[in-house]
Amino acid sequence: MKLLLVDLSSLFRPIWEMSGQEADQDHASRATVGAIHTMAHGYDGVAICCDSPKSWRKEFAPTYKANRPASDEPMLHQLRLAQEQLRRDGFPVWQADGFEADDVIASAVEKLFHALDRNADCTISETEIVIASSDKDLFQLVCSNVKMKPIRGGELYDSAGVKAKLGVSPEQVRDWLCLVGDSSDNVAGVKGIGPKRATELLQTHGSLANLYSKLGESCAVLNLTPSMFTNLKEGLQSAELARKLITLRADVVLPFEEIFKPRVPQNIDAEFEQEDDDMAEVIDNESGEVKTEEKPSVPPPPQQDDKKDDAMTDAAPAPTALIVAPAEWTKGLEPRSYGEAAMAARHMYASRLFSKYGTPQAVLAVILAGRELGIGVMASLRGFHIIDGKPSMSASLMAALVLRSGKAKQFEIIERTNARATIRVWRVGEDKPQDVSYSVEDAKLAGLVKPGGGWVKSPADMCVARCKAIGARLKWDDVVGGMYTPEELGREDLEVAA
Secondary structure, eight states: OEEEEEEHHHHHHHHHHTOTTOSSTTHHHHHHHHHHHHHHTTOSEEEEEOOOSSOHHHHHOTTTTTTSOOOOHHHHHHHHHHHHHHHHTTOOEEOOTTOOHHHHHHHHHHHHHHHHHHOTTSOGGGOEEEEEOOOGGGGGGOBTTEEEEOTTOOOOBOHHHHHHHHSSOGGGHHHHHHHHEEGGGTEEOOTTOOHHHHHHHHHHHSSHHHHHHTTTSOTTTTTOOHHHHHHHHHTHHHHHHHHHHHSOOOOOOOOGGGGGSOOOOOOOHHHHHHSOOTTSOEEOTTTOOEEOOOOOOOOOOOOOOTTSOHHHHSOOOOTTBSSOOOGGGTTSSSOOBHHHHHHHHHHHHHTTTTGGGOSHHHHHHHHHHHHHTTOOHHHHHHHEEEETTEEEEOHHHHHHHHHHTTOEEEEEEEEEOSSEEEEEEEETTOSSOEEEEEEHHHHHHTTOOOTTSHHHHOHHHHHHHHHHHHHHHHHHHHHHTTOOOTGGGTOHHHHHHO
16 A cells, blocks of 8 residues: 655645746646646555644744745635645645644654554555655654655655665654754754764764763763864754754644545536636537637638549648547547547546546646547556656557557567566668667666565566667657656656556
């Protein structure tokens, strides 16, 4: 079971700060909701964790976050819109009076472990909790079953990842922050102690408590300079205040059972009916024809001479047409115009089967991207993925496009084992084929193999997928448009599923 806890403020604030030039006044809330739908794809349960307008830390220490500008009403309005939409979309949205999202997340982690421990059908060892946040404080929670995911993308941080980044283990993060401080929250550390020195002190003494218990000895015994020795002694009060502010509370009362329940979005048909149609074209429900705004009449084109070459008599696509539909689509359900594609996108989004794309407009963009490649609606929505805002294409879809293009003499798997895969690629017009191989050892060297991940569970499938993607870009970049697979962008679970 994979569970995701999203720090909403950590996601929303950068989007808000960059939304000043957007024409859409609700861009920040829409983009936030869309990002969460994208992040949520592939998880069994997702909860949104929010800051309360009041904070016990602020009441305890008025200087806490005093360096941040006051939240203005437009920003708070956009945040509320995002929360309301997420609730309508069926996500649990957790907020507790007086607590920050960090406390909500810490409480959720503790309560989730208690709940899982009581659930005979789901052991803790089979569960992974991912925290999506950019807040260093939450590194304290990382353990064998809890990982951190940066808001702006990148690899998950496990215990080894935290140590590689900070030089200390997750258990030492709180002490490390007490020494260094947290400038983003206006929490002062110990004067003269930077990240490198804090790491050295904790590697030597294990904990802040052990370090301070030895300060009665001379600086020479502790291998400290006189100024460092003095700074530590004089900084004790500052370190104690930092500890109180940095320590995460795990006593927030939460309806944490919600994360295990199926996400049931509210019906949004009525919402669609009330919206202005941004597409300019609306499909008539009875006739199926496209209604467009009335425009000045244009004289009909002259009739073609039946005796002229067939290439000259082909009718040009109608102004609303996406492309000339293949013959097999004439009696099908594929959209034949921009208006039909827009309506299909809205219905697909309303079904919530493709809500991972975030908005109906994003679904439409995927449909149009697929149409440029001659791919139907359902194949496009299944084959394209948005990973941290970047479009990607499954390896299977890449292979299908190459084989269908007519530009491939050979695109064939010639080796497939749990250790290695090889694909033979040969483009039309080239003298000879080329073999592309990828092995589990290659994946290990690239840092892709992680405990419980796809490279461990399905190594043969992962090797084949990587070979297909490399081969397709190597010989048919014009066919696949230089796209990368979900696995190459850090979502191997989607690649194995594809």
